[in-house]
Amino acid sequence: MKIHTIFSRVGVDELYFTSRTTVVIDVLRASTTILAALTNKAREIIPVDSFEFAIKVSGSAFSGQTLLGGERNSKKVDGFLLGNSPLEYSEEIVKGKSIILYTSNGSKAIVKARYSKNLFICSFNNIESIANRLVELNNDFTILCAGANKQFSLEDAVCAGNLILLMKQKSSLLKFSDASKAAMVLYGNYKKDIENMLRNACHGKELIDLGFEEDIRFASRINSCFTIPYFKKGVLKSLAI
Numbered sequence: 001m002k003i004h005t006i007f008s009r010v011g012v013d014e015l016y017f018t019s020r021t022t023v024v025i026d027v028l029r030a031s032t033t034i035l036a037a038l039t040n041k042a043r044e045i046i047p048v049d050s051f052e053f054a055i056k057v058s059g060s061a062f063s064g065q066t067l068l069g070g071e072r073n074s075k076k077v078d079g080f081l082l083g084n085s086p087l088e089y090s091e092e093i094v095k096g097k098s099i100i101l102y103t104s105n106g107s108k109a110i111v112k113a114r115y116s117k118n119l120f121i122c123s124f125n126n127i128e129s130i131a132n133r134l135v136e137l138n139n140d141f142t143i144l145c146a147g148a149n150k151q152f153s154l155e156d157a158v159c160a161g162n163l164i165l166l167m168k169q170k171s172s173l174l175k176f177s178d179a180s181k182a183a184m185v186l187y188g189n190y191k192k193d194i195e196n197m198l199r200n201a202c203h204g205k206e207l208i209d210l211g212f213e214e215d216i217r218f219a220s221r222i223n224s225c226f227t228i229p230y231f232k233k234g235v236l237k238s239l240a241i
């Protein structure tokens with residue numbers, strides 16, 4: 001089994017993902033928010049890659065059952081009910097709802113990887129469940145880090161390294177791309193204090209400045225849920241385990 005890692009969605013063509021198994025990571029905060037929503041019994045998440053498309057899809061949806069969520073420059077978009085903080089996606093608000101999600105990097109990375117044969121969403125919150133699923137599948141796979149501001153982000157790379165090292169503990173005969181090896185080294189460097197790593201990453205600092213410090217704590221919880229978001233026919237649902 002070979003593990004590939006891509007550190008930014010920019011520069012990789014969507015056709016690369018055709019028939020692959022892909023894991024998208026956007027720790028701050030799209031992956032973490034998707035997990036919170038599905039864990040709190042949202043019916044599904046519809047990731048979109050443009051604001052215009054978000055508005056179009058919401059216009060054709062059943063009123064009341066569909067919520068618009070996401071961010072621009074980390075702030076809630078005017079006219080959207082929800083921003084991109086996982087804390088907003090409580091059971092009270094999302095249970096049974098379809099959520100159209102538009103974010104600066106995370107939802108765009110998911111849409112880019114939509115032709116994958118298997119497409120999962122990972123953050124520190126569900127990392128062990130994702131590793132177990134990948135071991136069961138026993139396929140080569142690619143980790144696509146959403147990055148921040150179209151560039152490399154430390155938190156996604158460290159999370160990728162954590163996932164790869166977990167795979168290494170669970171499976172033999174693995175092969176690693178150079179980027180996967182680099183991700184493991186980064187995880188080794190930061191593993192002692194993931195919350196501190198998130199606080200000091202560029203996007204973590206931006207979120208703290210904007211008042212989202214609680215999101216950093218939330219995102220740093222390792223294995224706080226077992227939810228496996230799985231993409232099929234344009235929507236993310238929780239895979240039954």
Ligand code: MLT
Nearest residue numbers: 029030074103104105106
């Ligand atoms: C993204 O997609 O870039 C993020 O989730 C941004 C954020 O929520 O701050």
